[in-house]
Every structure is written in structure tokens, then in C-alpha cells.
Amino acid sequence: MLALFSPAERVRFIGVFAAMLGMGVLQMAGVGVILPFVSLLSDPSSIHNNAFLEALYNGLGFDSTNSFLILLGSVLLVVLVVSNVITAFTLWLMTHFAWSVQRRVSSRLLAGYLAQPYEAFLNRNSAETGKNILIESQQFANGVLMPAMKSMAFGITALMIVGFLFWVNPLLALAVTLIFGGAYLLVYLTIRRVLLSIGHERMQANTERFQAVDEAFGSVKEVKVLGREGHFLERYEPAASTFATAMAKSQLLGQIPRYAIEGLAFGIVMGAMLFVLASGQGLQSALPVASAFVVAGYRLLPALQNLYQGFAQWRFNQSVVDTLHNDLVAHGISGGACDFASTHAGAQPAPPDKSAAKLPFEDTLQLDQVSYSYPAADEPSLRGISITIPKNSFVALTGTTGAGKTTLADIILGLLEPSAGEIRVDGTALTPENRRQWQANIGYVPQEIYLTDSTVAGNIAYGLPDEAIDNTAVERAARIANIHDFIADKLPSGYQTQVGERGVRLSGGQRQRIGIARALYHDPSVIVLDEATSALDNETERRIVDELDAMRGGRTLIVIAHRLTTVQKCHNVFMLDQGRLAAEGPYEELVLGGSTFDKAAKS
């Protein structure tokens, strides 16, 4: 688990540990001062039988036992108050430490997930990712770190108190340690397997809860139209119930022994008192030792309870530690952008450097024998594709559904790395090192434009803080995308109008145009447009593509065309079929050639 901490946190933990030691010493001192005090209360003349008290009494110039007792009582009070203040302070240090680790772990998870290659997202459920960042990191702080630190702090306290009891009466101390320590150990050993298993159940149920909510709201339109609310509730309910039961069980298993063991302790003290009384010995002689044990028990039992509870919670949350460890360390997602987060605990993950120097693109983009297989797929999705796209040209990737158009575009976008073959930009091979520089040339318009719940300007200059938005560039991009007039004339606050979550206040076509403006904001030299299959009607789609072609200027336009009618003006069409390049050429040539393309074009 140490691997989950940054070096700075490890140093900071030494301070927390020192506070735990201080807390243990003071708790023991509180118990230690009680002994002489009770002894003096029951027999004030005993001051003179004890060399230390006698020296103190004379050294401080006391002439009355009562005032000496008042002094001792006051010292006892101060020690108890200071000990409680230090305990509270230590708890505050521990809590603060745990939550600052939580904040850093969650930032590191977010930065780490984002820094992963696109391919990693294909196999990861986004609800699970969100849950790990927000909830499991919290469970790590609350259910692992805090209990672990409490176990440590109260373990130290318990050890010190037990040490003190040994000094007072070794035999009795041994009995107390064996009885209470043994009782807690026995309970823990009995239920540790159950804790591990319900901890695992909690984790799984939590993922299912998140998925059900995520999917229900992610497709709320379909849910409402199809009337499937019940289905999502049915999916959510059992998971929520398993989650709640696991949480309740773990809390119950953490608390229950306390009551049984407190009862046992009370029974033993009462039994001992009755035994002394019955055996005819005066209670007075046994009172100091008995009261030391009662006070020690008052401190020792909560310490043992906390120690036990810490172990129990740790066990319950073993799956959380494993998952976070797996994601942060074993899968190495702590690399790259998130490394700095471990050294600058207060900093937020750095945004990827999109302003990286652009890879020069003056001549051609070439794909040479490019193949690609998705992870865990049986068949390759692209097989030996070789195409050349000259700068400033307008090309289309087309083919039937599942032919490999999106995969090929993702390869060009640098999102997927070819399993075989090479991509060359002006003869320079694309590598993981220069990929970001290549991407700095590209503006991408996906089929589904995801709009954030912010202003139109914020959505065009996507992912930039308000103060960094270049309003001139926003308007220029909007004009090219033919959405400026609508924004300026129809929207109540122009570019400052809020678009609503996912752009619910805009039509599909308007969202698409904002997506195009977004791609144009950084003035890219290459635009990749994934033609929308549903958001726009044929005519609007063709107009957008034609307009993009007209305002292309010095840009290269690559369109993934689902409808052939929209790509009649392009210079070159690449026709894919089952991952292979089936045909290539200008639209008319391919149509006249009577290829499969022809059939598709006429269908």
C-alpha cells in the first residue's frame, strides 16, 4: 500500500506518527497519575510512606495533606485535559492526512485515466472509472487510511497502558491482556473471511449501481420513449440493496464485539470486588489497584476496540486497496501527466500540451500497409491499407457499415496505433513521441458532438478557462461553420448563452455546426469529419460538407462518409470493404467503374 503514497506524504506521515506516540504517552500518564491520587485519597498518611511523594511534599514546602491533595488533583486534571486535547489534535492530523491523500489519489486517478492511450478506454466502463475516482478513493480514505491510522494510534496507546499495568501488577496485567486482547483477536480471526467477502460484494454492487444510473441518464430519451424506467430501477435496486447490506454488515461486525467485551470487563471487575468482599479483606487495600485497572480499562478497551475496528475495516476494504493499487501502480497509469500530482499535492493535473509545436505537414500524409486489430478481437479491422492524402486535398473514407472507416480515421487521428505498417507525415514516421505534435495539426468533428453545460463560446473554445478564450477566434470559427448569424441574432446572450447540459437547448444541426466551429477554433491544417448519420438530413449534410470544402482554404479535409451523395465534390474516395481498401479514385471514376461503390452510391 506504501506505493499509493507520494514521497511528501511519507514524510508527512512521520509527523502524524509522532503525534500518535505523544497521544499514547499522555493517555498512559493520565492513567499513571490516578494511581497515587486514589491511594492518597483512601489513606492521606501514605504520603509519608512513599519516598517520592514525601520528597515532593517537603520540597514544595507543604504543611497540610489536604492542600497537597488539591495540587495532585489539579495535576491529574491538567494531564487528563492535555491528553484529551492531544488525542483530538492527533485525530485531526490523521483525518486531514487521510483526506489529503484521498484528494491526491483521486486527482492522480483522473490524470492517469486521461493520460492513458485511447485504446485503453475501449475496454473500460466509464461508470467504473468515475466510481473509482469519486467513490472508491473516498472509501480508501474513510475505510482504509483512517482505520489503519486509528489502529496504529490506539495500538500504541494500548501497548503503553498494558506496559503500565504490568508495572503495577504483572499477573493481573497478563490476565487482562490475555482476556481482552485474546477476545478481540478471536473475534477478528473468526470473521476476517466474511469481511473480505462482503467487501468484495460491496465493490461489485457499487459498480453495478453506478452503471445502472449512468446508463439510465445517458439514454434518458430512449428510456422515456420506450417506458423502460422500470428496467433501470430493477437493475439498480438489487445492487443498491447488496451495497447497503454489505455496508451495514461491515459496520455491525466492527461494533458488535465492543458491547460483548465491555460486558465481560464489567463482569470481571464486579466479580473481583465481590471476591475481595466475600474473602473478608477490606476494600480499602484493593481500591488503588482496582481503580487503576478500572481507569486503565476505560482507556484500554476503546483502544482495543479501535485497533480491532481498524483491522476489520481494512479487511472489508481490501478490494478497494487492490483496485486502486492495480490502477495506479500495476497498470502504470500514474505515469505522464499525473506524476507531478504526486509531488505537488495541492496542484491539479496538468492539461496535455495541445500547443505543442506542430509536426510540419507540407506535402503528403501516407499510410503504408497499415493494419489494426482491436484488443481481444479475433479478426483485424484493417488489413494492409496503403493510401496517400496530399496536403490541401478533400478526400472521403467510405464503405458499408463495419468496413473500418472509423478505425482508419482513428489511426489518422493518432488515437490508435497501427498493429502493423506505418503512417508518414511528409516522410516522417508517426511515433508515440511525435504523435501529439501531429495531433496539433488536426481539428476533429465527431458524429455526436458532446456539448458541456457552459456558454456557446466556451463550447467552441473547448476545454479552455473563460479568461483564456480568444473571442475573435471563436467568432471566426463560428462564421466559417455558418453558425455565427444564428448565435448573434437568435440566441438571447449571443456567444455568452448557456447551451444546457449536452446542448439540450440546441438542435442536432446546430450542435453539429458548433462542433465544426470547435474543430476550427485552433485553425487546424487538417479537418477530420465523421459525417453524422442521424443528426442532419441529407441536404444539410451535403451543404455542410460543401461549405467546408468551399472554406477549406489551405486545409486538408478528410470526411468519413456514410452517405455517398455528400462526397461528390471530393478529389479522392477511399472505399473500404471488410477492412481492406476495395477501390480508390474520384467519385465519377468509381461510379462509372461499376464497382461495389457504384452499387452503394445508387442504393
Ligand SMILES: Nc1ncnc2c1ncn2[C@@H]1O[C@H](COP(=O)(O)OP(=O)(O)OP(=O)(O)O)[C@@H](O)[C@H]1O
Ligand atoms: N472497440 C472495438 N473492439 C473490437 N472490435 C471493434 C471495436 N470497434 C470496432 N470494431 C470492429 O471493427 C470493425 C470496423 O469498425 P468501424 O467502426 O471502423 O466501422 P465503420 O466502417 O466506421 O462502421 P460504421 O459505418 O457503422 O460506423 C467492425 O467489424 C467492428 O465490429
